[in-house]
Amino acid sequence: MEVRRTTVRDMRRSNRSVILTSIYREGPLSRQELTVRTSLSAASVSNLVAELIAEGVVEEAGSVESEGGRPRVLLRVAPTFRYVVGAEVGETRVRVELFDLAMNVLARADHPISSPTPEEVVKHVLEGLSTVIASSGVQPSQVLGLGVAVSGVVEDNAVVDAQTLGWDAVPLASMLAEGTDIPVHVDNGANMLGQAEMWFGAGRGATDAVVALVGSGAGSALVAGGSSYRGARSSAGEWGHMTIVYDGRQCRCGALGCLEAYVGAEGVLDRYRLAGGTVVKDEEAAFVELLESDEEPATTVVADTIGYLAAGFANLVNLVNPERIVLGGWAGLLLGEKYLDTLRAEVGKHALRRPYAQVSIVLCELGRDAVALGAATLPVVRLLRDGGAVR
Amino acid sequence: MEVRRTTVRDMRRSNRSVILTSIYREGPLSRQELTVRTSLSAASVSNLVAELIAEGVVEEAGSVESEGGRPRVLLRVAPTFRYVVGAEVGETRVRVELFDLAMNVLARADHPISSPTPEEVVKHVLEGLSTVIASSGVQPSQVLGLGVAVSGVVEDNAVVDAQTLGWDAVPLASMLAEGTDIPVHVDNGANMLGQAEMWFGAGRGATDAVVALVGSGAGSALVAGGSSYRGARSSAGEWGHMTIVYDGRQCRCGALGCLEAYVGAEGVLDRYRLAGGTVVKDEEAAFVELLESDEEPATTVVADTIGYLAAGFANLVNLVNPERIVLGGWAGLLLGEKYLDTLRAEVGKHALRRPYAQVSIVLCELGRDAVALGAATLPVVRLLRDGGAVR
DNA sequence: CGTCTTAGTTCACGACCTGGAAGAAGGGGG
C-alpha cells in the first residue's frame, strides 16, 4: 500500500506540475484556460505562471483573440529552456539524439558497434552524448538528462537481463553516470517506443492502451491509466511469449506455441519455408517478398499470420480491455499497411463482443526510429512531474 | 492526462487518509510508528490522530512496552465506529451480510431467487439489508454503505452486461438507491472476491497480483500497483476467454480455443466425456469424481487440464508480471489442492524464466463465500480514501 | 526520589491557496 504524506510544499510543487503538464501536453494555453482546466483560482494561476516564466520554463507565445476583450496570452513550455538526449542501444548500433523540449531533433550521432559489451556501449553512448552536445552548440549544463533505451528487462535503471545483447545484471545507469554529470535514466526499448507513440504518435489521447511491436520477434508496451505498466518487477508486456497454440511450434524462448513463433518475421518465414516457399537471405526482404506474392503457399501463410496475430490481439482485448491497440515494429507495419481491416475483423472472431467494440486498432505513426525520442521523454517526464524544478 | 489541483484542504484529507489507511491495513500502530511510516512529523501525527479519535474513527487499544521509556499507545480503527454491508447476487441466491469495520460478520441473510430479474434482485437485496440491520441491532445511520457484487460487467455502479443473469444495461445502484438512504456501490463479483483475497486472504501484502478463478467457467481479477485494474471500460480480467489453442474447442462465448473451454469444469467434463468417460449429472460431483479416479481416460484429462491451466497462468506471468497468482473458484481449488506443485512446475515450461522466478502461485484462503465480504470492502475503501470523513 | 529514556503534546511560525476587490492592459466600436 502506497502511503505518502503531503506537506504544504508538495502542494505548490504539485500545482506547478499540474500547470506545467497542462501547458506541455495540451498545447499553448492562456492563463484563463488554465484556471478552467486546473480549477485553480485565477490568482494562483497568475502567481504560479509568473514564477514559471521568471524561471524560464514557460514563455509567452503570441496571443489569440478573446471573446471581445483583451486577447488571451498563450503560454508554452520554452522549447529551449533545457535540452534532452535520448539514446537507443541496438545490437549493431548506438544512436544518440539531442532534442529541445518541443522534441525537435537538433543533433544526431550514430555509431556502429561490433560486439555490444557493456563497456563498449557505455563508451559509445558517452561519445555520442558529447558529439550531439558539441554539434548542437548546447551548453552541457542545459541538458536536462539522458534517457537510454535498451532491449531487455530494466529494473531501477539497471539492465537486469538483455538476451539479444547477452547482458545480465549490468548497472548501466551508474556506469554511464561515471562518465557524465548529466542525470541518466535507463529503460526498456519497447516501452520507450510505446512512450513515443503515446505522446506523439498513434497513442495520443489514450490512457489505456497497448503498443504491440512485431519485428523479428514480438513484444509490447502496456499503458494503464495513463502511464506505463511494468508489473511487479519491470518485465510486464512480454506479449510475444504468450501461448497461443498449445503444444505448438517451438519458440526460441524454449516454450511451445508462443505467439512470436507464429507472427514474428522469423517464425513466419520459417512457416513459409516449411510450407514449401523459398526464402531469401535477408529477413526483411524475404518478408516483403512473401507479402507481395499472390501465390500459394505464400497467401495461406500470410492469412494464417493475420489469424494468429488477431488471436494475440484478442487476448489483449479480453485480458486488459484497452481503448486502443497500436501495431508497430517493422513486420507489424508491413502487415498492417496491407491487412489492417482484415486483422480488425479477425480480432472480432476471437474477442468478446463488448471489449472488442470498445477498442480501436491502429498503426504506429512514428516509424521505427522513435526509440531515442521515447527515451528522451524520460527526463521530460521528470521535469513535468517536479513542476519544472531543475537539478 | 489526469491533472488535479491541490488545495490546502486536500492536504489534510490526504494525510488523514494516509494515517487511517496505515492504521487499518497495518494493524494496531502507535503514533510513534506512524511518524516513521508516514514520514509526517510527530506533531502532525499527534494532531491528526487526536482529531480521528475525537471523531470516533480511531481508538486507543492498549499499550505496548517501548524501548525503555514511556510505553507506546496502540491505535486501531474502532471496529464499531460504523458498519458495512456486502451483498452477493448469484443466479439462484442473494446473500447479504453485515460487518463491523474489522470485518467480523454480525448478521447474514440468504434469499433464494427463482428468476433473477433486476426488480426481484433489488427487492431481495433491500429486504436483506433491512433484515441484517434489524437482526444485528445496528442503527441504520451507522451503516456506512452497501456493496453489491454481481457477476457481469459493471461500469460506474451500473450493470452493463451480465450474461449469466441475462441483464443488459441495468442501473442497479440507482434502483437500489431508491429504496434506501445508505450509499450503494456495485461492482463485479470476481473483482470482489479478488479484493477479499487481496485484503484478507492469500493476496495480503502483494501489490501486483492476479486472482484467477476457475469454476464452471474461468475469470480473473487483476490487481496492479495495489489497486484493482479494470481497463478502459471495466471489463479487464477476462482471462477465461484468452485463446490458448488456436482453432481449438468451441467455447460458449462463440470463439474457438478459449482457455475456459479447456479448464472450466464444464469444458473439462466435456473433454472427459469425449474421451469416453462417464459423467454424473451434478457438475461438481462429476468433477470430484473425475479428480479422484486413477484410471484412464480420467488421469489424462486431468493431466491435460493442468497443462492448459499452466499455459493460461504462464500467459499471465509473461504479460502482466505479477508477484503472485492466487488460484480460486470451486474447480480451481479442487485442482489446486491436489496438483498445485505440478501446476507450478508446468507453468515453468510455458513462462519466461525471469518472470516465472518472481511469481508465487498460491491458493485462495477464503473459500467461495467471500464475495459479500469483498463487496463490503467497497464502503471501507471509500472511508479510508476520504480519511475517515463520513457522509 | 531523582534520573534516564522514549512517547506524545503544545505553540509560534512560515508557507500556501482563496475570494474579493480594485485596477491595469489591450483590443474593438461608436
Add this chain to the structure above:
DNA sequence: CCCCCTTCTTCCAGGTCGTGAACTAAGACG
C-alpha cells in the same frame, strides 16, 4: 477620443496546514 469588454495582475484579509523546538507524560531503574 471615449467607453466597453475581457483578460490578467496585484493586494489583502482570512483561513488551513505541517513543522521544529520546547515541553510534558509515563514508565524503568537504581
